[in-house]
Amino acid sequence: MPDDLSPMDRYDAAILRALSEDGRMSVTELARRIGLTKTPTQARVRRLEEAGVIAGYRAVLNPIRMGLAHVAYVEVRLSDTREAALQAFNRAVRALPEIEECHMMAAGFDYLMKVRTSDIADYRRVLGERISTLPHVAATSTFVAMEAVKEHGL
Structure with missing residues (x-):
């Protein structure tokens, strides 16, 4: 502090x-x-x-009321984890509005993403057309959320 x-x-x-x-x-x-x-x-x-403890103020949106009820968590494995590849992946992820969160992990995969879409068909399109084409993506694994028990902001 x-x-x-x-x-x-x-x-x-x-x-x-x-x-x-x-x-x-x-x-x-x-x-x-x-x-x-x-x-x-x-x-x-x-x-x-x-002091930066309060970083800002914002409206908390309700994604379900916005038609974005489908949540999937996606493990991403990259084909290249050198710094330039990581930076390229990070920049591309920030440009995709469907990716609500993305975290670099210390695990058997490189990144974990929270992806929010309208339904499973929309998620399938986002996965195939956007996530799978991100720089250096070698493989993904999807986990679909059935219910939000506790979610930040809602």
Whole structure:
């Protein structure tokens, strides 16, 4: 943590918890919730933002209401894992909106992706036309999610 952010106390933790639930909350409401007045609450939020603890604010979209209920996890094995190949793969993945998350793994495969589409037929198209054609993809394995028990943001 940066030097300009002293160890977080219970007020900072309460601010982060409250804003993670409702980032549009007014400073007045936030201050009321955490038990401080508006001015010190506002100063704490600004300090947390400047230190990068609060990285930003955004709308949390409901993908199911957007017609994107199908979730698949895809293991990807690359044919080349030298740095240039990894960078080419990473750049190409960032350009595909269907890939909601992508993580380089320390496992028997190289990457794990979370792919969201409208249905299995749409996923099959994305797999065949987009994911399989990413740079250096040698093989993929798909795991279809049947139900989201806990999902970030929803």
